[in-house]
Structure formats: C-alpha cells, structure tokens
Amino acid sequence: MTTHSAAERKTVRIAMNGVTGRMGYRQHLVRSILAIREQGGVPLGDGTVIWPEPVLVGRRPHALRELATRHGLDPEAVSTDLDAVLADPTIDVYFDAQVTLAREEAIGKAIAAGKHIYTEKPTATGLDGALALARQARDAGIKHGVVQDKLFLPGLLKLKRLVEGGFFGEILSVRGEFGYWVFEGDWQEAQRPSWNYRAQDGGGIVVDMFPHWEYVLHELFGRVETVQALATTHIPRRWDEAGEAYDATADDSAYGIFQLAGGTVAQINSSWSVRVNREELVEFQVDGTEGSAVAGLRGCRAQHRSATPKPVWNPDIPATERFREQWQEVPDNGEFDNGFKAQWELFLRHLVADEPYSWDLLAGARGVQLAELGLRSSAEGRRLDVPELHL
Structure with missing residues (x-):
C-alpha cells in the first residue's frame, strides 16, 4: 500500500480478475470501486482516505482496454497474465469474480504470492478446497474477505x-x-x-x-x-x-x-x-x-x-x-x-486500518x-x- 503526500491518501492497488463478466463489471468495478473513487475514496476519520487503484485482469485484452478507457482508467493497467500480475510487488489485493471452476486455483496462487484476498463466492468447488484456502490464508498471515452482499x-x-x-x-x-x-x-x-x-x-x-x-x-x-x-x-x-x-x-x-x-x-x-x-x-x-x-x-x-x-x-x-x-x-x-460497495469499504478499512471484519474465507467455506x-x-x-x- 502506497501513502501519498502529507499522508492524506493511502493507495491500495487491486488486481480485479473477471471484471468483463456481468457481476464483476456492474457490481464490483462500476458500482463499488469506481463509485468509491468518485466519492473521493474511503475516509479513515483522521484526515486520510483509502484510494483503490484497480488493475484489470482477464482473458480478452481488447475488452479490458476498452473498459479501462471507458471509465478513465490507465489503459495499460490491464493484463491477461495473472502470474505476472501476482508477481508485481505493488499489487496489494487480489479480487476474483471469475467463473467458479477457475477461482480456487487463482486464489491459491494469490495467497502464495502474499496478496490479500477479496473474492466472490463460492470460494471453491468443494468443501475440502474451500477449507484448504482458508488454512493457506491463515498460515500466510494475509487478510481475506468473501462477498456476502x-x-x-x-x-x-x-x-x-x-x-x-x-x-x-x-x-x-x-x-x-x-x-x-x-x-x-x-x-x-x-x-x-x-x-x-x-x-x-x-x-x-x-x-x-x-x-x-x-x-x-x-x-x-x-x-x-x-x-x-x-x-x-x-x-x-x-x-x-x-x-x-x-x-x-x-x-x-x-x-x-x-x-x-x-x-x-x-x-x-x-x-x-x-x-x-x-x-x-x-x-x-x-x-x-x-x-x-x-x-x-x-x-x-x-x-x-x-x-x-x-x-x-x-x-x-x-x-x-x-x-x-x-x-x-x-x-x-x-x-x-449499494451493498457490494458497502462491503468493499468495510474490507478496505479492515485492510488499511485493521478494523474488525468477520466474513473471511472460513465464512466462505461454510457456504460451500x-x-x-x-x-x-x-x-x-x-x-x-x-x-x-x-x-
């Protein structure tokens, strides 16, 4: 996480995977992350704000660049190479809104790369996999949340x-x-x-x-x-x-x-x-x-x-x-x-200010x-x- 001038803004870079899909685009990118940016970030109450900086990840480069351009984001801040994105030390959070079959492996890679996790559900295709992700996140000492909109x-x-x-x-x-x-x-x-x-x-x-x-x-x-x-x-x-x-x-x-x-x-x-x-x-x-x-x-x-x-x-x-x-x-x-936006704000406050947050990967495993x-x-x-x- 990057702190900008006079400690007024804390930037959180978020790799958002699956934003070309209906839910990832409408609820998470447009109505949550972009809406948070439009309101000036998430205030912490001490004069500083959390500023989410999305990096769009997916399989179709043209679609990703079109989304970035449409919404005034850096058209170069897109990638079809998840491994390269996870290897980037400036990425703080990995978010997953892919189809369920692709989610478990991607989250596991992100945890192994030391990224904090915020994800749609279900977190895995079976309970064993969901619990394995929760244990992996616990052992890695990262913060993690599951959408419960x-x-x-x-x-x-x-x-x-x-x-x-x-x-x-x-x-x-x-x-x-x-x-x-x-x-x-x-x-x-x-x-x-x-x-x-x-x-x-x-x-x-x-x-x-x-x-x-x-x-x-x-x-x-x-x-x-x-x-x-x-x-x-x-x-x-x-x-x-x-x-x-x-x-x-x-x-x-x-x-x-x-x-x-x-x-x-x-x-x-x-x-x-x-x-x-x-x-x-x-x-x-x-x-x-x-x-x-x-x-x-x-x-x-x-x-x-x-x-x-x-x-x-x-x-x-x-x-x-x-x-x-x-x-x-x-x-x-x-x-x-918006419920998705409200939970994103809570997770970002948990991430930056260590405020309480209970909807983690173990909660996601209960759903699975x-x-x-x-x-x-x-x-x-x-x-x-x-x-x-x-x-």
Missing part, C-alpha cells in the same frame, strides 16, 4: 434491526422465496450465462444460492445445523449465447429446509424456473411469538402481535380482508448504499459446505447434519 440489502438491514430490537419475541420460522423465470434462450435471450446450467462447468442453483442462504441465516437467526433439500432440473434443454441447444445438466431449482441453532426452522425455495408473484425477486417472511415481518431487497413490512387480525377459514364465501394492507412499512431511518450437503441431501433423500467448521 445480501447482508447489506436495505430490506435485510431493516429486518436485522427488528431482530436486534426484540420485535419478534421467540423466532419460530423463516420462509424465503427467491427466483424468477430465466428464458431458455431459444425465442428470448436468457438473462444468465449458459454455464450456470451445466454442472460440468460449475453451474447449478444450489452451488450459487445456498452459500447466500448460509450467511443470511447464520448472521440474522442462527447457525444452520441440519439441511434437507430437493434439487431438480425443471428445464432440461436450453440454448446458449451462440443460439446452440444444449442439455441443462445442473439444477435450476432447489427446495430446502434448514434447522437452525435455537430451534428456528427455515424453508427457502430457490428457482430460475418460477414466475414472480411477489413484491421483489427475493422475500423472507419471519414469524415470531410477538410479531412477523416480510423483507425483500429494499422494503420490509411488519405486523405486531397487537395488530394481528383474526381471519377465519371459510371457503364458501369470498375473502374480504386485504391482508397485505394490514402490514406496516418499516421506515428507512437512514440512507442505504451447505451447498455440498444440500446436493448430497437431495441425492440421498434424507436430512443431513451440518457440522461446525474449524481450521
């Missing part, structure tokens, strides 16, 4: 406020609905890359989404102790980016039941073959003895015990109650930044573990324990 969504931040304020009383259950219809690619272009639907390329909704559910449940409600899942491929044939048909070998839908420490039961449905009939693309309903809430990406509605209506089941007459209107909006009570056990549960048709992980 949904914790920073406005809706879940409001939900967390309710949890911490004791609004629910005893939390009984959590019900989650996630997903939308991803077009097959024949008559309308698919919204997701085709590799997501090929198991041999690291695709599958369990591998993609169960790591998210692990940290959401763990952070807000308690550690996941058991999992019972059914993963399936509802749409067996899709068309790729070139218009060629292919067999979908990865699961596109998963139905999971998770038992949490303390007894709360969570049920989460995840699907890329479901049409949306809810307020947002993901919603969580939390029911407790004193109240309930429904949280999405941005909004959160609550209903206290004292305001709970008393419906009576009667299928012989039309329903007259407007149930959704009986819930109260939880106010913002503050401004919410839950996905692995979820797939195994589906294959074996039974509920499985989720052992607590230790390095």
Whole structure:
C-alpha cells in the first residue's frame, strides 16, 4: 500500500480478475470501486482516505482496454497474465469474480504470492478446497474477505434491526422465496450465462444460492445445523449465447429446509424456473411469538402481535380482508448504499486500518459446505447434519 503526500491518501492497488463478466463489471468495478473513487475514496476519520487503484485482469485484452478507457482508467493497467500480475510487488489485493471452476486455483496462487484476498463466492468447488484456502490464508498471515452482499440489502438491514430490537419475541420460522423465470434462450435471450446450467462447468442453483442462504441465516437467526433439500432440473434443454441447444445438466431449482441453532426452522425455495408473484425477486417472511415481518431487497413490512387480525377459514364465501394492507412499512431511518460497495469499504478499512471484519474465507467455506450437503441431501433423500467448521 502506497501513502501519498502529507499522508492524506493511502493507495491500495487491486488486481480485479473477471471484471468483463456481468457481476464483476456492474457490481464490483462500476458500482463499488469506481463509485468509491468518485466519492473521493474511503475516509479513515483522521484526515486520510483509502484510494483503490484497480488493475484489470482477464482473458480478452481488447475488452479490458476498452473498459479501462471507458471509465478513465490507465489503459495499460490491464493484463491477461495473472502470474505476472501476482508477481508485481505493488499489487496489494487480489479480487476474483471469475467463473467458479477457475477461482480456487487463482486464489491459491494469490495467497502464495502474499496478496490479500477479496473474492466472490463460492470460494471453491468443494468443501475440502474451500477449507484448504482458508488454512493457506491463515498460515500466510494475509487478510481475506468473501462477498456476502445480501447482508447489506436495505430490506435485510431493516429486518436485522427488528431482530436486534426484540420485535419478534421467540423466532419460530423463516420462509424465503427467491427466483424468477430465466428464458431458455431459444425465442428470448436468457438473462444468465449458459454455464450456470451445466454442472460440468460449475453451474447449478444450489452451488450459487445456498452459500447466500448460509450467511443470511447464520448472521440474522442462527447457525444452520441440519439441511434437507430437493434439487431438480425443471428445464432440461436450453440454448446458449451462440443460439446452440444444449442439455441443462445442473439444477435450476432447489427446495430446502434448514434447522437452525435455537430451534428456528427455515424453508427457502430457490428457482430460475418460477414466475414472480411477489413484491421483489427475493422475500423472507419471519414469524415470531410477538410479531412477523416480510423483507425483500429494499422494503420490509411488519405486523405486531397487537395488530394481528383474526381471519377465519371459510371457503364458501369470498375473502374480504386485504391482508397485505394490514402490514406496516418499516421506515428507512437512514440512507442505504449499494451493498457490494458497502462491503468493499468495510474490507478496505479492515485492510488499511485493521478494523474488525468477520466474513473471511472460513465464512466462505461454510457456504460451500451447505451447498455440498444440500446436493448430497437431495441425492440421498434424507436430512443431513451440518457440522461446525474449524481450521
């Protein structure tokens, strides 16, 4: 890390691998790192700021240079040679947003080169590999973080406020609905890359989404102790980016039941073959003895015990109650930044100022573990324990 004049700016050079992909470009480069630069850096509170300096890494040099030029970055600060970038002593952090199959090897190389690590998830294709990376990072003495963006969504931040304020009383259950219809690619272009639907390329909704559910449940409600899942491929044939048909070998839908420490039961449905009939693309309903809430990406509605209506089941007459209107909006009570950017800022403060940070490679390994056990549960048709992980 380089300190500039009068100790006013601390520059952190970040090798960003995978920024030509949808997530790496939109959320991490544009809405996080470039947005941080546009606001003048990350203030440390003592008159100095952290200044991220991205170095774009990937396989297509022309695409990398075009991105750099488009956003006012040095067009020479790009590379298709990851080994050369990792050998550069001026690089402080390695960030990975590649496809999952390429991530584990690249992170291992970066740790061996002494770079700090910040990465998308899943961190590896299996639990053994994820734990090996966490141990390697621990032994190397480097700092490391894993993206856990949904914790920073406005809706879940409001939900967390309710949890911490004791609004629910005893939390009984959590019900989650996630997903939308991803077009097959024949008559309308698919919204997701085709590799997501090929198991041999690291695709599958369990591998993609169960790591998210692990940290959401763990952070807000308690550690996941058991999992019972059914993963399936509802749409067996899709068309790729070139218009060629292919067999979908990865699961596109998963139905999971998770038992949490303390007894709360969570049920989460995840699907890329479901049409949306809810307020947002993901919603969580939390029911407790004193109240309930429904949280999405941005909004959160609550209903206290004292305001709970008393419906009576009667299928012989039309329903007259407007149930959704009986819930109260939880106010913002503050401004919410982009979740990816907010976590980048926390990691940079952890890196430079040694502020606390808990979402490390071990946390990433817990997500890989839950996905692995979820797939195994589906294959074996039974509920499985989720052992607590230790390095």
